[in-house]
Each structure stands twice: as C-alpha cells, then as structure tokens.
Amino acid sequence: MNTESLITRDKKVIWHPFTPQKYMAEPIPIVKGSGTLLQDSDGRDYIDAISSWWVTLHGHAHPYIAQKIFEQASTLEQVIFAGFTHEPAIRLAERVLEILPPGFSRVFYSDNGSTSTEVALKMSVQYWWNKGEKKRNKILAFNNSYHGDTFGAMSVSDRSVFTLAFHDKLFEVIFLDAPETETAEYGLPWDEIACFIYEPLVQGAGGMKMYSAAGLNHLISLCRQHQVICIADEVMTGFGRTGKLFASLYMQEQPDIVCLSKGLTGGTMPLSITACKPEIYQAFVQDDLLKTFFHGHSYTANPIACAAALASLDLLLKPECQEQIRGIEEQHQGFKAQLQASRLPVRNLRVLGTIIAFEVDKGRDEYLNNISTVITKKAISKGVYLRPLGNTLYLMPPYCITMAELNQVYSTIISILQELAG
Numbered sequence: 001m002n003t004e005s006l007i008t009r010d011k012k013v014i015w016h017p018f019t020p021q022k023y024m025a026e027p028i029p030i031v032k033g034s035g036t037l038l039q040d041s042d043g044r045d046y047i048d049a050i051s052s053w054w055v056t057l058h059g060h061a062h063p064y065i066a067q068k069i070f071e072q073a074s075t076l077e078q079v080i081f082a083g084f085t086h087e088p089a090i091r092l093a094e095r096v097l098e099i100l101p102p103g104f105s106r107v108f109y110s111d112n113g114s115t116s117t118e119v120a121l122k123m124s125v126q127y128w129w130n131k132g133e134k135k136r137n138k139i140l141a142f143n144n145s146y147h148g149d150t151f152g153a154m155s156v157s158d159r160s161v162f163t164l165a166f167h168d169k170l171f172e173v174i175f176l177d178a179p180e181t182e183t184a185e186y187g188l189p190w191d192e193i194a195c196f197i198y199e200p201l202v203q204g205a206g207g208m209k210m211y212s213a214a215g216l217n218h219l220i221s222l223c224r225q226h227q228v229i230c231i232a233d234e235v236m237t238g239f240g241r242t243g244k245l246f247a248s249l250y251m252q253e254q255p256d257i258v259c260l261s262k263g264l265t266g267g268t269m270p271l272s273i274t275a276c277k278p279e280i281y282q283a284f285v286q287d288d289l290l291k292t293f294f295h296g297h298s299y300t301a302n303p304i305a306c307a308a309a310l311a312s313l314d315l316l317l318k319p320e321c322q323e324q325i326r327g328i329e330e331q332h333q334g335f336k337a338q339l340q341a342s343r344l345p346v347r348n349l350r351v352l353g354t355i356i357a358f359e360v361d362k363g364r365d366e367y368l369n370n371i372s373t374v375i376t377k378k379a380i381s382k383g384v385y386l387r388p389l390g391n392t393l394y395l396m397p398p399y400c401i402t403m404a405e406l407n408q409v410y411s412t413i414i415s416i417l418q419e420l421a422g
C-alpha cells in the first residue's frame, strides 16, 4: 500500500481525535498488528507501549479472539436489544458478575467508556427521582478526574483544556481533591448528594496520578454511611491493569456501580458495561412506566462485541496471563529503581500493576506541554509508540509484551531522556 497516497487521502477527509489540526504530524498508516507490534505501510514495526489508548490487553489481532469474532459474525452479527436477547450477552453478563467484587447483580450494556459513565450517572440520578427524593441530586467527583467526552461525562470531569469551550453548558458538581490520607474530613451536604464518581486509585487522562487506597476506602465508607451511590469508573483500570482484576479490589469498601470498557473486549470491539447492585436495579422495577430507564444505543450488547469480550476473558483468566501481569509489574519496579538512581530529568516515579508513570522535568506540568509530541516523535523513530500526557510519560503495555520488548521500550525511554537532558 502506498504510504504517500494514504496520507494524502487521509488529510483530505479525516478529522482525528484529540489532535490539533494545524501543524499536526502526518498520521502513520498502520496496515497490520500482531502481538505488541503495529506495522506501518512501509513495513516498519512499532511496539505499542500504551495498548492503543489502553484497550489492547492480549496483543493486536489475537488469533483466538479473531476466530471467535468470525464465528459470531457469521452466526448473528446484530439484533435490537429491546425485546430480544442472545447468549453472548447473557453469558458475558454472567461471567463479568462472577469476577466483579461481590454484590453486583445486573449489567447494562453500551458501547464506550463515556456512555458507560453517562449511564451510571443517569441511573444514580433517576434512582433518587424514582424514589421521590428529588432533593438528592448533587454529584461528587474528584479534581483532575476524567470520565469521558459526552456532556454528562465532561460535567463530572475536571474543568480542563478538554472541557474549556463548554463550561457554561456543564452541570454543577462538587469537586474534591483525591485523598492523600485516610483521615481527611469532609464538610459536605450529604443528604443532597445523589452519587460520587471516581477513577479508583489512578486518574488516567489526568496524568496517571496515583492516590491513596486507604483514603479512597475512607471516602467510600463515608458515602455509604450517607447512602450516596458510589460509582467506580474502571474504564481504564479494569481487567488487570492495576495488578488486580479491578482496582476496586484494593479497597474493602465497594462501589454500587462499576463502569467497564476499553479492555473489556481485549481491545477489539467497542463495548461497555455499567454493572449495578440489586438496590439500584429494584428502584426501576415499578408499576409506574415513567420510572423506566429510558436509555439505550443502537449497538447495545452487539453480539460480535460480546463474543470478543468472552474470548478476551478466557485469555485474561488464564494463569499465564496473570503471571504476565505480575512479570510486567516486576520489570517496571526494576526500571523505576534504575531511573531513581539515575540523573535523568524525571520526577514522581510511580508504579501500580502494569502501569508505570513519571513526569519528565521539562516545561510545565500541563497537558499542552509540547514535550509530549517531541517524545512521541523520538520514540517512533526508535520503533516504540509512546503518547505522553503533557510531560507525564507512562507505559501501559499489552500483557503479551516480552521481557526483550519491554527492555527495548525502557532503553528507548532512557535514550530519549538523555537527549532531552543533553
């Protein structure tokens, strides 16, 4: 395939996400994926060190998932999910409920991370509305959070460069700092709060900020004492990223609603889940038809996506995969120690499960720090794909990454840091 012509055609018709359109780097046409590698139209390989926006769990074009997708696509590709059901959706709900923290009983499907959080927020607000407690309508969220790009999801996200143009269109939210300790005190109008939404332990798009499990546990327990619905947005942290299957498992106190997407299908098909506990669901089982949850999407519970998710779960739950996750964490710890002992320009080194992150000491700590594009360009030229969040450099590789590949990623980072320091 001709690289030049693909780029020229792209530039005529495509508007890329999260990409400043003026002076944007030429997009790299990718023609093939295999394991951790993405291959461009000139035959060059890149290690996908961030799992293509955190979705790819088991590597690209995994033959087992591909086979299951093929089988499902040739049996039942799609059916309206109101009034109909199908085995892949039922089986997936059963299996996800088995591995979630205890107590979850219902699965609501949608198709991406943003819709999974929208659904969670709408469920929570309508829960109180259905119960006639109209005063309970405030929402609690963390500063520096990110829950997606639709209006509800933006409203509960940090007011940042992502949301700037829309501030007067976003609803009000009570924002708190993510807790540093388990003794924090909160003077909040508890009786008016419908729900609390949080990214457990790692604020992803906000710069891979990691915060205290004990502090979060304490806050969830306060919320529960005051009947505030707790929503864990595990869109990024779910399915092993933090070392446990779900980050919520690091806490004793558990949420009432969990949002899942990204790794749900192993990074092959768009799909998301908003799972809830029986009390939430029961508030919608009513004679009054106005208390129905009037929400759904054309592709809700798409059978091919559900089949892909089932296949991804098969792979994820194998002991070998859990071993790979532990192996990545161990190697990250070694790399962290190496960077700590070095004189390279890095700060705030942190590791949780398969995620390592740190700030590169160049310019301001902000998303629009253009060191990010410099690092991406340098890494690409060395056969590694990295996409720092501002000056926050992080890795979140597919679990199939080999030790040799991970070492290649580390040495690429070291050589980039040396160039930046020099």
Ligand code: PMP
Residues within 6 Å of the ligand: 112, 113, 114, 115, 117, 146, 147, 148, 149, 199, 204, 205, 233, 234, 235, 236, 237, 261, 262
């Ligand atoms: N929640 C979290 C925690 C996320 O990290 C993201 C995506 N980065 C989203 C929600 C939104 O997901 P999507 O991009 O699939 O809409």
